[in-house]
Amino acid sequence: MFSYRHAFHAGNHADVLKHATLVAVLQHLTQKEGALSVVDTHAGAGLYRLDTGEAATSGEALEGIQKLLNHLNSDGTVTGTLPELLKNYLVMLAGFNQRNGGGKGIKLYPGSPLIAGHLLRQQDRVMAFEVHPTDHRALRTTLAQATSDAKLQMDRRNGFEGVIPLLPPVSRRGLVICDPSYELKTDYADVVKLMGESLTRFATGSVLIWYPIVGRSEAHDLPRKLKNAADKAGKDWLHATLQVRAGSSGQGPGGGLGASGVFVLNPPYTLKPQLEEALPVLVKLLGQDKHAAQKLESKIR
Numbered sequence: 001m002f003s004y005r006h007a008f009h010a011g012n013h014a015d016v017l018k019h020a021t022l023v024a025v026l027q028h029l030t031q032k033e034g035a036l037s038v039v040d041t042h043a044g045a046g047l048y049r050l051d052t053g054e055a056a057t058s059g060e061a062l063e064g065i066q067k068l069l070n071h072l073n074s075d076g077t078v079t080g081t082l083p084e085l086l087k088n089y090l091v092m093l094a095g096f097n098q099r100n101g102g103g104k105g106i107k108l109y110p111g112s113p114l115i116a117g118h119l120l121r122q123q124d125r126v127m128a129f130e131v132h133p134t135d136h137r138a139l140r141t142t143l144a145q146a147t148s149d150a151k152l153q154m155d156r157r158n159g160f161e162g163v164i165p166l167l168p169p170v171s172r173r174g175l176v177i178c179d180p181s182y183e184l185k186t187d188y189a190d191v192v193k194l195m196g197e198s199l200t201r202f203a204t205g206s207v208l209i210w211y212p213i214v215g216r217s218e219a220h221d222l223p224r225k226l227k228n229a230a231d232k233a234g235k236d237w238l239h240a241t242l243q244v245r246a247g248s249s250g251q252g253p254g255g256g257l258g259a260s261g262v263f264v265l266n267p268p269y270t271l272k273p274q275l276e277e278a279l280p281v282l283v284k285l286l287g288q289d290k291h292a293a294q295k296l297e298s299k300i301r
């Protein structure tokens, strides 16, 4: 049985990196009229409260999204000179709260399936997989109540398996979001396998993978394996990491995770310059000690 519950980590620095990147990818993909299919292999509960419950108890959001919210005005505009990627992420959050009855301020934090649901259009669809019984039930309610123009569906199957028959999507335009909890050692190998399947079945599709930077060989090897697979297939990729403090043991305040990375296969051409501008600002805003750092590498042909 899985014990990971994303509710305790919602809005932390890892979510900021992952979700700001997700917003940028989706905003680019929705510029074209053609229908878009998003598959979220590890969806979580979908919606979290920042003011009460697990996210408030853990305090992780205080070291993540809350540090950015100082830049958001009550009318949903962003103050100062934040980079475009972060501005768009905050404007998405404000728009989501307004649309879903969040009340004054930013109290609701959407997870990946609802971020997609918020940004997608009538012609688009989201398929979300979640196996945890509690989060699966929460996700069902959340998706049913969400205000979205797109079609939102879910399944309690293993997302690594459920995604396969959905590739390629009928629309031939799509994004796979793969964000496991990495509770199982096998998750790392399954992520590499999923990317291989995506390259074989849907070579032009985009895949966004998040991973924790922790002291285990599987985590260390993952980006290298993903880059090799993309290179072998002759496809573009981008890899960004954000470290907010030393130590990635999984222990200590805020869950102890000090760093994480996102890997994007077939990234939009706009993503690299956006991250180039945003990552140093994230280090400044979210960095907790002198080890705070970022890295961006890519192969764009």
Ligand SMILES: C[S@@+](CC[C@H](N)C(=O)[O-])C[C@H]1O[C@@H](n2cnc3c(N)ncnc32)[C@H](O)[C@@H]1O
Residues within 6 Å of the ligand: 002, 004, 005, 006, 018, 041, 042, 043, 044, 045, 046, 110, 111, 112, 113, 129, 130, 131, 132, 135, 157, 158, 159, 160, 179, 180, 181
């Ligand atoms: C990191 S959380 C997902 C967070 C979500 N993607 C977001 O950004 O808001 C990972 C989730 O995957 C679920 N999970 C673990 N293994 C799974 C599997 N094989 N298939 C589907 N869901 C799984 C866990 O229960 C957990 O809720």
